[in-house]
Amino acid sequence: MTDPSGRTLFIANRGEIAVRINRAARALGMKVAQAHSDADADMLAARLADVAVNVGPPAAKKSYLDIDRVVAAAKGAGADAVHPGYGFLAENSGFADAVEAAGMRFVGPTGATIARMGDKVAAREAAASAGVPTVPGSAGRIEEPEALAAEAARIGFPVMLKAAAGGGGRGIRVAETGEDLARLAPQARAEALAAFGDGGLYLERLVRNARHVEVQVMGDGARAIHLFERECSLQRRRQKVWEEAPAFGLRPEVRDRMCAASVRLAEAVSYRGAGTLEYLYDPATEEFFFLEMNTRIQVEHPVTEMVTGVDLVAEMIRIAFGAPLSLRQEDVRLSGHAIEVRVNAEDPSKGFLPFPGICSRLQAPPGVRFDTMLYDGYAIPPFYDSLVGKLIVHGPDREGAIAALRDAVDSLLIEGLPTTLPLHAALARDPDVAAGRIHTQFLEPWLEANPLGPSGAGGGDTR
Amino acid sequence: MTKDLRSPLPGTFYRRPAPDAPPFVADGASVSAGDVIGLVEVMKTFHEVKAETGGANIRFALENEDPVMAGAVIATVD
Incomplete structure (x- = not known):
């Protein structure tokens, strides 16, 4: 059965x-x-x-x-x-x-779990009651402007205004002062109402130079395990472009605490299937704060597969058919370091303008994982996401993985359309990236300072 | 004489700035060159479509949310 x-x-x-x-x-x-x-x-x-x-x-x-x-x-x-x-x-x-x-x-999980963890406020409450630290923020959703001001004063500026029903970064605004808050709150409310049909807001402290670290969990409805964490701080417009596993520079005690907290929360909600707990990590204080839970497989799941050897998608299917977890926690071991970069049909030299063109030729480097929907002659439709592939490398350590990434990016050939490969070629050679001096606000100023040349639109080499 | 107003981009065509807003241009209205006549969503990004030429009595060849190819006629004017 x-x-x-x-x-x-x-x-x-x-x-x-x-x-x-x-x-x-x-x-x-x-x-x-x-x-x-x-x-x-x-x-x-x-x-x-x-x-x-x-x-x-x-x-x-x-x-x-x-x-x-x-x-x-x-x-x-x-x-x-x-x-x-x-x-x-x-x-x-x-x-x-x-x-x-x-x-x-x-x-995936039950509809009830999806509904509960999909509501940011309910998810934070579930996290708090499972003893998982959350970002200092408002106790719940706030409707009155006066209450917003009082809560912001208690939490401490700068604060972020977020939509209670939000996702994907939409509806988020940063207020440095009380005046900012008074000006931005009506906009945030209107945008949340338009985007999600729910104008409810909540407040959260903004952690400067924060990193985005997330923990992969897998549950069978009774028991849950973690598969360590991923580092996803390199983002453009709040969309991840480069992901790693494990997160670098995490002391083992911090990693253990974060992963144990994630398992506690997954078990507290009787989680079934693959899930991800997203955390804000403050490297200065080594504090981590639960942000939200994604109740699905993630785009960047391959880096976890590369460092644990576990087929996450197969495991979630087995669990959906009623099988218990096939792994004990002690069976899950970290091996080396993996990096994934997202290859989008966008032109980095033209402000990442989407380019739904025809892939005239694809040549992936042998022995390197490239998860893609491209094939020779495929016309990319303009109606959906611009992600066309994910290049995933593994090395004995982070330095080795970055070196492998340089080689893989340089030898991946996608002809007929511009892609974001030139961005990855440059990031893989950047000293700040190599030294781990990155955070969630790193990439956009970096792009201003390091404009990328044209890539091979119209049949050239994408290098 | 009629003139065609074409889409510069492929994607999904929208006649309105938001689902509950009135259309950028009503059927039968006159438009001037540079007027926004709709939006085309390309891979989750929205781009304004501006009339390349002006004219009277605009007639749309596409419904709201229809797929559109680059160079396809969105509307005609007299």
Whole structure:
């Protein structure tokens, strides 16, 4: 009953993650049914699947985000389980519930857990009651302007204004003073209302030069383990561009505390599947503060796989079929250092302008992991994310991994469109990056100071 | 004589700045060169589409949220 072998997995996603999920499903001996929009009929994951099912027009809202259509498509394909990937419906509790109500298994936590951890305030409350430190902030959501001012004074400036229902960095504003707060709060409220249909705000202290460190957890609903942490501080517009595992410069005691706290929280919410607890890490004080939990597989999961040897996607599928965790905590060991860089169809010399072109030729370096949806002649549709691949390297230590990354970036060839590879080539040679002098606000000023030349749009070498 | 207003970019076409806002340009209205007639969303980024030429009685060839290719006709004017 708990064996996924011979069963059908419906992949309710697209792009590189659909390809990655397909690979895990095949490793488990499963059949694959793949969702695709009108614009994605020729995508790699659709070609690799046993059955490809059209779920609607190009606009994601009318296809990948349409719960009724996706559930009906999965049911029609005879699926036993549905994997949501990341983005789209991955953290939609209504989708998880609808999949289960239709008699299929949802590869992820229960709808109730998704709903609870998806609400930032409820998630912070769950963290606090599990003894996980949170950033000094307001006790809950705040509606009145007077209450905002009083809370900000108690927390201490600078403070960040955040949307209670927010995500992806939207609706976040920084107030250095009380006057800033009075001016920015109405804007933040209006933006949150427009973006999420909920104008609720909360406040949090801003930690300067903070690093983004996150812990991978895996649970079976009863027991949870951690798979160590990732470092994701190199971000542009709050989107990660380069991720590592493990985080560098963490003393073993700090790592142990952070990972143990993560397992406590995962077990406190009876977590099922793969999840990530995001922390703000203050290198000056070695304090870490829980930010939020992502109740899905993450884009950057491969770096964790490279340093632990665990197939996270396969494990979450096994758990969805009712299997207990296949690993004990002591079975999970760190080996070496891994780095992933996100290759986007964007032109770094033109302000990262998206470029949905045709990949005329792809040549990945042998022996290097490149998770991608590209193939020779593939036309990248303009309707979705610009991520086209993730280049992942492993080395004996961080220095070795950076050296491997330099070689891999230099020998990865993507012809026909500009990509963010020149950014990674430059970062892999940057002395501050090499020395670990990075934080979440590092990359944007660095880009101002280090303008990148044109990459090979129109058929040239992307170097 | 009619003139075509074309999309410079591929993506998803929007006639309104926000779902609950009125359209940038109403059907049948006149536009001047440089007027914003819609948005095209390309890989999650939004770009304004400006009329390259002015004219009267605008007629849209696309519905709100229709997919659009680069160079496709968005609307025609007289």
